[in-house]
Amino acid sequence: MDATIIIYVVIAIAVIGLVATLLLRGRRTPPGTYTTTRDANDPAAPPAGGGTDTLEAPRAPTGTAPPIGVPTEEEPLPAGVEIPEDAAALETIPVETPAPVQGRLARLRARLVKSNNALGKGLLALLASDKIDDDVWDEIEETLLLADLGTEPTLELVDALKERVKVEGSRNPEQVKAMLREELIKLVDPSIDRSLAVMRHADRPAVVLVVGVNGVGKTTTVGKLARVLVAEDKDVILGAADTFRAAAAEQLATWGSRVGVPTVKSDVDGADPASVAFEAVKAGIEQEVDVVMVDTAGRLQNKVGLMDELGKVKRVIEKQATVDEVLLVLDATTGQNGLNQAKVFAEVVNITGIVLTKLDGTAKGGIVVAIQRSLGVPVKLVGLGEGADDLAPFETEDFVDALLN
Structure with missing residues (x-):
């Protein structure tokens, strides 16, 4: 009789154990993870009964933007936005020393x-x-x-x-x-003030927004201007708010890395540009840098929605800091088309200065006068080549002397 009872107890324990095992195997994967089942025909597949692989939640798929909205202090960081703590967080890349401003000007005049x-x-x-x-x-x-x-x-x-x-x-x-x-x-007009508003305020950095259409060299200009500011011993943070052009953020980050300047960027294509710009300015305030420069997507002037979005980027930045400088990058070789672009951008954001690129490749230097007369906005910087240090402040007399050789 005692043996029979023992047998029943053992059977009961075995049944309970089996049910518990089945329940555990059927339990749902915890939130934040995904499971994948390998193909049975795959030579690398585990033996039968080997279970599943548990993976970390992947990034948002390419082309999917995080929800549009202005981030606040209470909201979490928008998905995919990377904020380096400081320049030391950059990858190990040899830091270059930008050319001194005076030496660069002499070389550009000659060119x-x-x-x-x-x-x-x-x-x-x-x-x-x-x-x-x-x-x-x-x-x-x-x-x-x-x-x-x-x-x-x-x-x-x-x-x-x-x-x-x-x-x-x-x-x-x-x-x-x-x-x-x-x-x-x-x-x-030599009387126009062509200085850049890049002096740090008492409690926050100066904020520079850079705009322009595709193909004018806007991202490159932001990188070159970062070199100019570093040569003037300023601490700078870059914001890669061009989230639509492939590799734009990486291009900007590379420019920054070369002179030890960190870049706030998103690793999600099509992310909300306003969120990236907001976080860049926020990081600049927290890290007490001198200047935050925000690169934007190369919007075509006939794309009303995209132009409206550019206005949104500026409004979002202004929730925590004023935009001190809005630089419009124009290609000097486009002539009057550049003037048309300037007029459209001026309707969306308050342009404070023009950067005229590729001035060494055109005889249409008169666009300098046309733009200033039309918009009342000075040309502040000129690009005269493909080199890293081929960007310089615009000097009226030097420009005229160069035209007349």
Whole structure:
């Protein structure tokens, strides 16, 4: 009898154990993990009964943006946004020393003199003629218009030169050149304040927003400007808010790494640009840096939704800091098309300065005058090549002298 009872007890324990095992195997995978079952025909598959693999939750799929919305202090960090604590968090890349500002300016002046003097040569040839009649003045007007000086500035310059040549009666090439130089300097206007608003405030960094259409060299310009600021001993953080162009964030981070500047970016394609910009400024405030520069997507001026989004980026940044500088990057080789772009961007954000790239590859230097006259916005920086240090402050007299060689 006792043996029978023992047998029943053993059977009961075995049954209970089996039921418990089945229940444990059927339990749902804990939140935050995923399970995958290997193919039975896969040579690398585990033996039968080997169970499943538990994986960490993957990143959001490419092309899926996190919910649109302004992050607040209480909300978690938007998915996929990486915020380095400081420059020491960068990958180990040899840090470069940017060229000093003065040395860079001298080299850029020489380059501009060699490459961008078609306008000056044409004007000087015409003004040095033995006889300056109406036909010559017409050719001068045409030369200036082809250089994208604009109709109103062209007429002003021609009228001023006509009057001076008539009054002074000079045909000496050097004197004519001096007249032309003086009148061009007046048009470009040396009285405009071209300084960058990059001085840190008492309790927060200066914030610079960089905008422009695709293909003008905007991300490259942000990287080059970071080098200029580092050369001036400023602490900088970059914000990669261009989340639509493939590899834009990595391109910007590489530029920053070369001079020891950290980059706030998202590893999710199509992430909300406003969230990235917000977190970049937030990191800049927390780390007490001097300047936060935010790169934006290259929006086409006819894409109303994207332009509205650019306005949103600026509004979101302003929830915690003012935007001190809005730089519009333009390609000098596009001429009047660049002026059209500038007008559209000016309707969306308050542009405070122009960066004119590829100025060494065009004879259309007159666009400098046209843009300033049209928008009342100064050209503050010029790009004159592909090199890392080929960006410099715009200097009125240097520019005119380079045009006239």
